[in-house]
Amino acid sequence: MTDQKTLSHLDLETPEKPFLDANELVINMGPQHPATHGVLRVILRLDGEKVLGLECVIGYLHRGVEKIGEHRTYTMFNPYVDRMDYVAAVSNGLGYCETVEKLLNVEAPPRAQHVRVILTELNRIASHQLWLGTHALDIGAITPLFYTFRDREEILKIFEKYCGARLTTHAFRIGGLQYETYAGFEKEVKNFLDFFRPKIDEYEELLTSNRIWVERTKGVGKISAQDCIALGVTGPVLRASGVKWDLRKAQPYACYKNFDFEIPIGQNGDTYDRYLVRMVEMRQSVRIIQQAVDALPEGPIMAKVPKVMKPPAGEVYHSIEAPKGELGYFIVSDGSTQPYRLRVRPPSFVNLQALDQMCRGQLVADVIAVIGTLDIVLGEVDR
Amino acid sequence: MQSVIQYITSYLGSNQTPGAAGNLFWVFVYIMLVFGGLSVAVIAMNWLERKILAHMQVRLGPMRVGPHGLLQPIADALKLLLKEDLIPADADRVIFWAAPFMVVLAAFTVFVVVPFGPTHAITDMNIGILFMLGVSSLSVLGIVMAGWASNSHYPLIGALRSSAQMVSYEVAMGMAVVSVILMTSLNAAGTGTLSMIGIVQAQLAQHEWFIFKFFPLGLIAFFIFAVAMVAETNRAPFDLAEAESELTAGFHTEYSGFRWSLFFLAEYSAMIAVSSIAVTLWLGGWLRPFPNMLAGAGWEQFFSFIPGTSFLFLAALCFYSTARMPKHPYFRIQTIGLAGFGAVLGLVGLILFIPPVRAWVQDIFWFSAKVAGFMYLYIWYRGTFPRYRFDQLMKMGWKVLLPMGLGILILTAGVALYQQNLWHP
Numbered sequence: 001m002t003d004q005k006t007l008s009h010l011d012l013e014t015p016e017k018p019f020l021d022a023n024e025l026v027i028n029m030g031p032q033h034p035a036t037h038g039v040l041r042v043i044l045r046l047d048g049e050k051v052l053g054l055e056c057v058i059g060y061l062h063r064g065v066e067k068i069g070e071h072r073t074y075t076m077f078n079p080y081v082d083r084m085d086y087v088a089a090v091s092n093g094l095g096y097c098e099t100v101e102k103l104l105n106v107e108a109p110p111r112a113q114h115v116r117v118i119l120t121e122l123n124r125i126a127s128h129q130l131w132l133g134t135h136a137l138d139i140g141a142i143t144p145l146f147y148t149f150r151d152r153e154e155i156l157k158i159f160e161k162y163c164g165a166r167l168t169t170h171a172f173r174i175g176g177l178q179y180e181t182y183a184g185f186e187k188e189v190k191n192f193l194d195f196f197r198p199k200i201d202e203y204e205e206l207l208t209s210n211r212i213w214v215e216r217t218k219g220v221g222k223i224s225a226q227d228c229i230a231l232g233v234t235g236p237v238l239r240a241s242g243v244k245w246d247l248r249k250a251q252p253y254a255c256y257k258n259f260d261f262e263i264p265i266g267q268n269g270d271t272y273d274r275y276l277v278r279m280v281e282m283r284q285s286v287r288i289i290q291q292a293v294d295a296l297p298e299g300p301i302m303a304k305v306p307k308v309m310k311p312p313a314g315e316v317y318h319s320i321e322a323p324k325g326e327l328g329y330f331i332v333s334d335g336s337t338q339p340y341r342l343r344v345r346p347p348s349f350v351n352l353q354a355l356d357q358m359c360r361g362q363l364v365a366d367v368i369a370v371i372g373t374l375d376i377v378l379g380e381v382d383r
Numbered sequence: 384m385q386s387v388i389q390y391i392t393s394y395l396g397s398n399q400t401p402g403a404a405g406n407l408f409w410v411f412v413y414i415m416l417v418f419g420g421l422s423v424a425v426i427a428m429n430w431l432e433r434k435i436l437a438h439m440q441v442r443l444g445p446m447r448v449g450p451h452g453l454l455q456p457i458a459d460a461l462k463l464l465l466k467e468d469l470i471p472a473d474a475d476r477v478i479f480w481a482a483p484f485m486v487v488l489a490a491f492t493v494f495v496v497v498p499f500g501p502t503h504a505i506t507d508m509n510i511g512i513l514f515m516l517g518v519s520s521l522s523v524l525g526i527v528m529a530g531w532a533s534n535s536h537y538p539l540i541g542a543l544r545s546s547a548q549m550v551s552y553e554v555a556m557g558m559a560v561v562s563v564i565l566m567t568s569l570n571a572a573g574t575g576t577l578s579m580i581g582i583v584q585a586q587l588a589q590h591e592w593f594i595f596k597f598f599p600l601g602l603i604a605f606f607i608f609a610v611a612m613v614a615e616t617n618r619a620p621f622d623l624a625e626a627e628s629e630l631t632a633g634f635h636t637e638y639s640g641f642r643w644s645l646f647f648l649a650e651y652s653a654m655i656a657v658s659s660i661a662v663t664l665w666l667g668g669w670l671r672p673f674p675n676m677l678a679g680a681g682w683e684q685f686f687s688f689i690p691g692t693s694f695l696f697l698a699a700l701c702f703y704s705t706a707r708m709p710k711h712p713y714f715r716i717q718t719i720g721l722a723g724f725g726a727v728l729g730l731v732g733l734i735l736f737i738p739p740v741r742a743w744v745q746d747i748f749w750f751s752a753k754v755a756g757f758m759y760l761y762i763w764y765r766g767t768f769p770r771y772r773f774d775q776l777m778k779m780g781w782k783v784l785l786p787m788g789l790g791i792l793i794l795t796a797g798v799a800l801y802q803q804n805l806w807h808p
Contacts, residue, residue, distance in 0.1 A: 140769040
């Protein structure tokens with residue numbers, strides 16, 4: 001049973017050391033653990049409280065989303081993508097719809113583009129709010145969770161009114177939108193923005209200069225820009241390490257090039273910087289939504305798309321900036337109604353790779369903080 | 384028979400605690416009273432913590448079991464008692480069994496010397512404060528036993544954290560306590576005291592609570608103790624030993640049912656115990672507030688009405704909530720229950736206005752009110768602060784609080800010497 005070969009993958013760097021050292025403690029954190037954000041299992045190798053190394057075991061939530069995609073038509077697969085990153089379902093839908101549109105060579109009309117941007121950015125705020133609440137909860141501050149969830153509710157109400165669902169929205173269709181915005185949509189979005197601006201200050205008041213919060217996050221889970229790029233880490237984690245890479249600016253999709261916003265970057269690449277970057281991102285999202293609502297054009301919401309979609313044979317890769325990082329879809333079409341192969345590049349999955357590097361030499365409590373700051377959603381990691 | 388009655392009544396004349404008078408009957412009665420009162424306080428604290436925390440977090444808290452969830456702690460206690468008693472297969476059964484009792488024993492025994500009034504204590508020891516610190520730190524033994532006996536990783540880490548934490552904060556705590564004992568020696572005879580009752584009486588004699596003594600020295604000592612006591616009881620933001628998000632439940636991960644509830648009981652009674660120490664040492668124990676500024680018979684009269692008034696206020700709050708209850712047959716029993724609860728509180732309030740009772744409850748009321756203030760602080764901390772990391776916690780204990788405590792001790796000693804005219808630089 002305790003064959004060294006079967007277990008040695010835990011300790012690749014010191015193969016000469018016996019696996020079970022008396023000074024070492026191997027702990028299974030998860031899959032049932034309050035702070036692993038779902039069903040992540042982390043095998044920790046500890047020296048007292050110090051982390052010598054760790055390994056992520058994933059797949060507890062694997063549903064074979066990519067394989068399902070090969071057996072559904074392009075339209076039928078659309079709702080499935082919502083179930084990957086269920087916290088930011090709208091972003092998932094946007095990525096998928098835009099990829100198929102690219103394959104079909106159609107473009108959604110301007111009004112649809114604007115509504116897409118509004119909903120996606122609202123979803124980014126909702127996703128960041130959930131991240132903030134759970135991250136603070138992991139670090140031991142229980143109150144921010146309730147504040148963020150209270151305010152997230154307002155966004156979910158808008159989603160519910162728009163498309164009937166709160167979480168797995170299925171808000172967009174290939175070629176545009178199915179539903180015209182409901183009466184008073186613009187006003188409600190504007191009301192939300194006015195309501196939400198002071199709320200960000202409220203969150204920051206609770207945490208940004210809180211002594212314990214700063215001590216718990218500064219210098220924790222540091223990762224350099226080079227390592228981020230080498231590991232393929234994207235999103236706020238990459239930006240907190242000082243790389244100004246945001247697909248909304250770098251490869252503008254939807255109608256992001258019409259809007260004026262800034263990309264916040266950090267310097268140290270630690271948990272505190274990632275926290276600050278996400279806080280600024282929420283403010284920037286508010287700015288984008290404000291511009292998009294003010295300039296919401298009239299017009300059709302659906303481009304001319306055939307009822308039975310048969311994209312020309314070929315392949316396409318398209319990626320968007322989801323709240324957690326670069327969300328990419330790679331679709332190979334054989335000219336039939338179903339994709340020949342569909343591959344998702346989920347940001348959480350790639351970002352999770354950095355966990356080991358970020359946690360080595362830190363303490364158990366920091367592992368929790370780093371899992372929180374990576375902002376992973378296991379539905380997206382396992383797919 | 385005659386001698387038994389005489390034995391019982393003989394105590395009533397003596398102006399001492401039953402322990403000091405050596406009357407076993409009254410000692411037994413006092414132990415029962417303290418034990419019962421403590422259990423009720425823990426139950427009330429359970430409900431209050433959930434409600435206050437809930438209202439800090441924009442939610443309602445328990446609302447279903449009884450009006451405003453008033454019966455929730457009782458329902459929880461029943462549930463815990465009825466749960467299956469699990470001992471993990473690989474646990475060390477004897478130690479696993481003994482650990483919760485050890486913790487409860489330590490938490491309850493300290494109340495032997497807590498003075499609720501000049502004569503309202505089970506006993507008055509001349510080493511009271513030492514006894515209290517010594518016994519209360521025994522609970523760490525129970526925690527280590529629990530962590531070890533569970534034979535599981537999370538409890539083991541939790542127990543290690545907890546023992547290191549409690550041991551290191553005890554030192555800073557001790558420094559703060561010693562500075563108070565120095566303050567008690569500022570009398571004509573120049574003799575200090577370790578007796579809990581003696582410490583309060585010293586504050587009475589010096590017409591000053593020790594928190595204001597040698598300002599700001601007393602205040603800083605109090606601050607050190609106030610931080611150390613939160614760490615000592617493993618409460619947020621120092622709740623590393625049971626950090627839910629890190630170690631699931633820390634040292635009591637493997638415990639369930641009645642054994643778990645014993646840990647719960649011990650945690651809350653330990654909180655009350657250390658708060659009692661803080662109240663006794665710095666906040667004048669059973670003495671009413673502002674004894675200097677608002678002195679005189681009129682003020683004495685005024686303050687004696689406060690206990691009854693506060694109960695009447697609670698009763699009024701209950702009646703107000705009763706009036707706001709939904710008018711639906713489904714809520715009838717709850718509405719009646721809440722009104723009944725308010726009526727009981729109101730009755731207690733009225734009884735507290737009767738002159739002999741009024742004089743008699745003064746000590747106990749002020750002591751409990753001060754301890755309740757600390758309890759509120761505990762809940763407030765929990766709603767506000769993130770959790771410290773282990774190394775930061777140790778750093779704070781050894782590098783901040785301990786040097787501060789030593790400095791305060793030396794300064795207090797210097798000032799005390801100077802005031803006693805024993806030292807002329």
